[in-house]
Amino acid sequence: MDSLPPMAQPAILQPEAVLRSVFGLPAFRGEQAEIVAHVLAGGDAIVLMPTGGGKSLCYQLPSLCRPGVGIIISPLIALMRNQVAAMHQLGIKAAALNSSLSPAERASVRADLRAGRLDMLYVAPERLMMPDLLEMLDETQIALFAIDEAHCVSQWGHDFRPEYLQLAGLARRFPGVPRIALTATADMQSREEIRRRLCLDDARMFLASFDRPNIRYAITQKSAPQRQLLSFLHTHKGESGIVYCLSRATVETTAAFLQANGINALPYHAKLDPALRSKNQDAFLAEEGLVLVATIAFGMGIDKPDVRFVVHLDLPGSLEAFYQETGRAGRDGMPAETLLLYGMQDLVFRRQMIDQGGSPEDIKRVERGKLDALLGVCETASCRRQAILAHFGETMAQPCGNCDTCLTPVETWDATTASRKALSAILRTGQSFGTGHLMDVLLGVTTDKITRFAHDKLPTFGVGKELDRKGWSSVFRQLVVRGLIEVDHEAYGALRMTQAAEPILRGLEPVHLRHDSAPAKTAKTKPATAALSAAASGLFDILRAERSRLAHEQGVPAYIIFHDATLAAIATARPTTLQELGEIPGMGRSKLERYGATVLAVMAEAARV
Numbered sequence: 001m002d003s004l005p006p007m008a009q010p011a012i013l014q015p016e017a018v019l020r021s022v023f024g025l026p027a028f029r030g031e032q033a034e035i036v037a038h039v040l041a042g043g044d045a046i047v048l049m050p051t052g053g054g055k056s057l058c059y060q061l062p063s064l065c066r067p068g069v070g071i072i073i074s075p076l077i078a079l080m081r082n083q084v085a086a087m088h089q090l091g092i093k094a095a096a097l098n099s100s101l102s103p104a105e106r107a108s109v110r111a112d113l114r115a116g117r118l119d120m121l122y123v124a125p126e127r128l129m130m131p132d133l134l135e136m137l138d139e140t141q142i143a144l145f146a147i148d149e150a151h152c153v154s155q156w157g158h159d160f161r162p163e164y165l166q167l168a169g170l171a172r173r174f175p176g177v178p179r180i181a182l183t184a185t186a187d188m189q190s191r192e193e194i195r196r197r198l199c200l201d202d203a204r205m206f207l208a209s210f211d212r213p214n215i216r217y218a219i220t221q222k223s224a225p226q227r228q229l230l231s232f233l234h235t236h237k238g239e240s241g242i243v244y245c246l247s248r249a250t251v252e253t254t255a256a257f258l259q260a261n262g263i264n265a266l267p268y269h270a271k272l273d274p275a276l277r278s279k280n281q282d283a284f285l286a287e288e289g290l291v292l293v294a295t296i297a298f299g300m301g302i303d304k305p306d307v308r309f310v311v312h313l314d315l316p317g318s319l320e321a322f323y324q325e326t327g328r329a330g331r332d333g334m335p336a337e338t339l340l341l342y343g344m345q346d347l348v349f350r351r352q353m354i355d356q357g358g359s360p361e362d363i364k365r366v367e368r369g370k371l372d373a374l375l376g377v378c379e380t381a382s383c384r385r386q387a388i389l390a391h392f393g394e395t396m397a398q399p400c401g402n403c404d405t406c407l408t409p410v411e412t413w414d415a416t417t418a419s420r421k422a423l424s425a426i427l428r429t430g431q432s433f434g435t436g437h438l439m440d441v442l443l444g445v446t447t448d449k450i451t452r453f454a455h456d457k458l459p460t461f462g463v464g465k466e467l468d469r470k471g472w473s474s475v476f477r478q479l480v481v482r483g484l485i486e487v488d489h490e491a492y493g494a495l496r497m498t499q500a501a502e503p504i505l506r507g508l509e510p511v512h513l514r515h516d517s518a519p520a521k522t523a524k525t526k527p528a529t530a531a532l533s534a535a536a537s538g539l540f541d542i543l544r545a546e547r548s549r550l551a552h553e554q555g556v557p558a559y560i561i562f563h564d565a566t567l568a569a570i571a572t573a574r575p576t577t578l579q580e581l582g583e584i585p586g587m588g589r590s591k592l593e594r595y596g597a598t599v600l601a602v603m604a605e606a607a608r609v
Ligand code: ADP
Pocket: 025, 026, 027, 028, 029, 032, 049, 050, 051, 052, 053, 054, 055, 056, 057, 303, 305, 331, 332, 563, 585
């Protein structure tokens, strides 16, 4: 095995050798090699890579290979702990400085830093910029600054952190120390803002493909969300996942509903008691098979690799948000599944939020565009992934074969006549009524309201019996999405025709709409271990139990000991010597020393019975 020279040695270490010996990985992935080489040579970098793309290695390796300590700026204290634990498992000397430490612990980290005993220091931005720490760093050899979740400098997204703006000062104070900013945010505005606000003018930009081929997308109409959720979860028994809801109230009721149905679910939102909130987050990270029901307050920086599904019970505010949130699934590259439920209420609500929000008009315009991009993906009859990637400036030549529209092709129908009837109902009732009443008109239902306004006397009354209420609500929704109808928030959701609908009303333009299919019964994504033979899968379970025991003993999440992929590789290859075991991806030198003998013993025992 390669042996690592003492870390204090001021020479630059060979990155490939460290990749193999410390991380146990056979090769770089994608642009990692180039990024690492660039930073090793002292260059600044902006790294845009989707979640699970392997960003961490881009600063961890140069931190080890360059002389001095790598300073890693991360916005979330709760997650630094896990990252430091993961580094310790690899035999890397890492520490974190944040407000959760006791004064004694803080003093000990500072002493290690001063003595040059650290390879990596994780620190929150506000702490890094405190004068005393900066003064200490003036006297310390620094390998690099890594600014993780760099989109936090951007005021466009909902992750904005004012303290990130101060990080611009690092350029002046530490000239010659490379800075690498990383984010999984695909947002075009954020990319430019990162460069400008962090003074990364000369940084090289590394832009990876944002495709996440292992994630399956499905979007369907919201009818009975709790029941739809339950039926989705039935195909994901024992797996970890996130269910996003818009409001705290829905988070609470949904978590309670799932618990009542025998599903291990916990709530997470900003107003939850802080102790309980972090307890639930820790449980989600540490336990297997837990469903976290959360608002968007949850998720940034979550590096749990085995999140197998992400469900949205409400429409996110933009395609960017949708992509970031679903991106938390399948970090480990194994199959993962997402589901978004949405209906007319959602899109009306989201448009209203933008219109009535406090942003200046030019920002509102951008926000509307991002919402419309998401709605376009929701209503497309073609491949979802192609539509999503197109929005991020990527062209995908072929349909993906791993989204609901690819797996169950959607039919469209000629809705020209239906659309004209819908528009006519809106006009003849004076553009003052919502969908419910308009459907009564079209279907010829006599209600008090219909009689009161004498709408049963209209020529449109009862002309739309070829569709049922579901059919009409689908028509109205799609016409709203296409901007042919708008919803007047001031007038209690009354529908109005827009200019764009003129030619349709006059019969000059055809309209083709999507058939709202029954919730797609897509084939279940294969569980992460499906590729294993029966024998290997038995061994995988045994190894997993052993991993649980080790994790419990050390009080760390199981994935910090070994990823599922590593266990699956062991169960398949069945190594019998330490040498062979060391060849398994994810089995670095330190893990081999710590667990090699145990793993071999467990396998020998399993082979005997
Ligand atoms: P990101 O921070 O971009 O979301 P991570 O750095 O957490 O992604 O890496 C995602 C997963 O990919 C991790 O399980 C990591 O071990 C794995 N990984 C990263 N680089 C490589 C590589 N070169 N070879 C194999 N696996 C890798």
